[in-house]
Amino acid sequence: MSWFLIAPILVPMTTAALAVLLWNQRPAQRAVSACGAGLHLITTILLMVQVWRGGILAGQMGDWPAPFGITLVADHLSAVMVLITGVMGFGVCLYSLSDMNENRENNGFHPLYHVLLTGVTGAFITGDLFNLYVWFEVMLIASFALLALGSEKEQLDGAIKYAAINLVSTVMFLIAIGTLYGLTGTLNMADLALRLPHVEQRGLVTTIAVLFMIAFGIKSAVFPLFFWLPASYHTPAVAVSAIFAGLLTKVGVYALVRTFTLIFTSDVAYTHGALLVVAGLTMVTGVLGAAAQNEIRRILSFHIISQIGYMIMGLALYTPLGLIGAVFYLVHHIIVKTNLFLVAGIIRRLTGSMELKRIGGLYKASPLLVVLFLIPALSLSGIPPLSGFWAKLVLIRASLEIGSYAIAATAVLVGALTLFSMTKIWGEAFWKPHPEGPARTLGIGDLTATERALLIGPIMVFAALTIAIGLWAQPFLDLATRASGELLERTPYIDAVMGVRP
Amino acid sequence: MAFTVGAMAAGSVYLLLSHNLVRVLFGLILLSNAANFVIFSAGGMVEGAPPLIAKGARDLAGVHANPLPQALILTAIVISFGLLAFALVLVYRTYQELGTIDSDRMRLAEPPYDDQDIPEPENPHRIHVRDAARRVGNRVDNRMSANGSDPA
Numbered sequence: 216m217s218w219f220l221i222a223p224i225l226v227p228m229t230t231a232a233l234a235v236l237l238w239n240q241r242p243a244q245r246a247v248s249a250c251g252a253g254l255h256l257i258t259t260i261l262l263m264v265q266v267w268r269g270g271i272l273a274g275q276m277g278d279w280p281a282p283f284g285i286t287l288v289a290d291h292l293s294a295v296m297v298l299i300t301g302v303m304g305f306g307v308c309l310y311s312l313s314d315m316n317e318n319r320e321n322n323g324f325h326p327l328y329h330v331l332l333t334g335v336t337g338a339f340i341t342g343d344l345f346n347l348y349v350w351f352e353v354m355l356i357a358s359f360a361l362l363a364l365g366s367e368k369e370q371l372d373g374a375i376k377y378a379a380i381n382l383v384s385t386v387m388f389l390i391a392i393g394t395l396y397g398l399t400g401t402l403n404m405a406d407l408a409l410r411l412p413h414v415e416q417r418g419l420v421t422t423i424a425v426l427f428m429i430a431f432g433i434k435s436a437v438f439p440l441f442f443w444l445p446a447s448y449h450t451p452a453v454a455v456s457a458i459f460a461g462l463l464t465k466v467g468v469y470a471l472v473r474t475f476t477l478i479f480t481s482d483v484a485y486t487h488g489a490l491l492v493v494a495g496l497t498m499v500t501g502v503l504g505a506a507a508q509n510e511i512r513r514i515l516s517f518h519i520i521s522q523i524g525y526m527i528m529g530l531a532l533y534t535p536l537g538l539i540g541a542v543f544y545l546v547h548h549i550i551v552k553t554n555l556f557l558v559a560g561i562i563r564r565l566t567g568s569m570e571l572k573r574i575g576g577l578y579k580a581s582p583l584l585v586v587l588f589l590i591p592a593l594s595l596s597g598i599p600p601l602s603g604f605w606a607k608l609v610l611i612r613a614s615l616e617i618g619s620y621a622i623a624a625t626a627v628l629v630g631a632l633t634l635f636s637m638t639k640i641w642g643e644a645f646w647k648p649h650p651e652g653p654a655r656t657l658g659i660g661d662l663t664a665t666e667r668a669l670l671i672g673p674i675m676v677f678a679a680l681t682i683a684i685g686l687w688a689q690p691f692l693d694l695a696t697r698a699s700g701e702l703l704e705r706t707p708y709i710d711a712v713m714g715v716r717p
Numbered sequence: 718m719a720f721t722v723g724a725m726a727a728g729s730v731y732l733l734l735s736h737n738l739v740r741v742l743f744g745l746i747l748l749s750n751a752a753n754f755v756i757f758s759a760g761g762m763v764e765g766a767p768p769l770i771a772k773g774a775r776d777l778a779g780v781h782a783n784p785l786p787q788a789l790i791l792t793a794i795v796i797s798f799g800l801l802a803f804a805l806v807l808v809y810r811t812y813q814e815l816g817t818i819d820s821d822r823m824r825l826a827e828p829p830y831d832d833q834d835i836p837e838p839e840n841p842h843r844i845h846v847r848d849a850a851r852r853v854g855n856r857v858d859n860r861m862s863a864n865g866s867d868p869a
Contacts, residue, residue, distance in 0.1 A: 389752040397759025
């Protein structure tokens with residue numbers, strides 16, 4: 216059992232427990248929370264280094280050999296997702312120290328936040344389907360509570376919708392697990408990959424695959440299952456919606472990638488064909504929805520949906536290059552999207568609202584924010600040399616390679632439309648004067664020094680990361696290539712979990 | 718068993734489609750129990766053969782019930798209990814804050830309609846305040862005219 220593997224789960228779990236013990240001691244809780252997030256980041260870096268040097272890392276809980284015990288596995292995809300969780304978790308935690316009001320902190324923001332990180336990390340590392348279900352639940356219960364935290368009327372409205380649809384998706388996931396167990400007698404993912412080709416009822420396997428597709432599809436907000444996302448993501452505190460936007464839907468995408476490269480690969484023409492259609496429709500509806508909105512966080516929420524389409528597209532193409540694109544896109548998107556939500560929070564600080572009609576004048580008042588907004592915004596729409604450009608380039612090349620011209624054209628068009636809806640935020644929030652006079656718009660200089668460090672600091676680091684991925688894309692592409700290689704060549708993963716078989 | 722699961726799932730879908738959030742909640746409870754039954758039946762059902770290892774033997778002999786699905790169901794029950802308890806509190810809290818459990822009337826988080834005028838859903842069982850007032854007024858009028866005085 217490797218400590219590298221278990222530490223990224225243990226650290227946030229312990230932090231959450233400590234934060235609960237320090238209930239009503241706000242300063243101590245904040246300190247523990249920040250330290251815990253920092254420590255979590257360190258453990259995720261260590262895991263990444265370990266996997267980068269030594270390849271796939273697998274461990275059996277309680278020393279029960281697979282497939283009987285619960286397996287934890289970190290291949291390059293898991294490791295990079297865990298790493299990005301660590302980075303985002305730390306950044307958003309610092310941001311939240313200044314963003315959260317006292318009421319929300321007293322009601323348990325910090326413990327819940329770390330429970331959420333525990334769930335996300337666990338879902339990325341586990342190698343067992345039922346265990347994945349449990350981590351999903353851990354993540355879900357924390358996200359329900361975080362969403363409703365503060366109990367504003369809008370939040371409760373959003374939380375009801377979010378909770379109802381996610382509970383249904385969870386039950387579908389559970390039914391799929393049950394049926395799959397009945398069919399194969401195992402729930403270990405590597406063991407499933409070995410046993411599923413020998414199952415005789417091929418039709419049933421495809422049915423279960425579609426059940427998984429729907430369950431994870433609801434989690435990752437693909438067309439036509441996305442309605443809960445724009446109904447809820449703009450309601451909670453900024454730090455909460457930023458971490459949701461960055462990580463939660465991506466856990467669904469990760470689960471899709473994992474199951475549809477490792478387990479359900481027998482009927483690729485049908486399952487991945489369906490995924491490709493879904494991907495195209497997700498991109499288009501997402502971006503059209505964004506174009507129709509007038510509230511910054513709602514625009515950004517719809518963008519999440521259209522971006523999810525790109526990742527699913529990479530998976531659906533099911534070629535080495537397509538999967539490289541999907542992995543690259545996942546990493547790029549998490550950074551950029553979290554960053555945009557954080558910027559949206561600052562916009563509200565400085566102008567008093569997120570409704571585009573009620574704000575303005577930011578260009579004049581705070582030029583620094585202009586730069587900080589433009590970097591992720593342009594990256595999201597795929598302007599070179601930022602990270603989004605490479606992600607889109609790889610995906611479009613992958614689709615041209617196998618002659619899927621329709622999806623390539625969709626991807627290009629959606630990129631352009633993304634830019635269009637970004638210009639809407641740009642024109643309304645930055646360019647036009649504030650409707651209540653220029654004095655209503657504060658500059659960044661009006662914030663206190665601590666606020667500036669905690670709010671602007673993480674945004675600057677994330678923006679720098681986006682530029683770094685754009686300018687030095689090669690190492691990140693190498694990483695994505697390794698991850699995609701492991702996804703397509705399943706034997707090393709299976710061997711790492713099951714031990715080398717004769 | 719299959720028919721039981723089918724009936725439960727059908728009933729839960731009917732409840733889930735309701736406007737009433739409490740009914741939606743009942744639908745979720747029913748659906749999660751249907752899922753538990755699916756796992757139970759997927760594990761293969763054997764009558765009267767508990768998976769106990771006989772004294773002195775090292776392995777299970779013969780046909781026996783599969784113990785793993787029951788462990789899975791137990792986990793699933795605990796988890797869904799927690800989630801549904803939370804959902805119940807959420808619904809109650811929403812009722813306190815918004816004063817309604819009709820999901821069609823929860824539009825606070827949505828962008829406003831263009832005409833800003835949300836149509837009141839017709840409810841045959843509810844007496845509108847205006848009607849009630851009119852009825853009371855008529856009664857007073859009648860009584861006054863019966864007494865011979867002029868209703869002002």
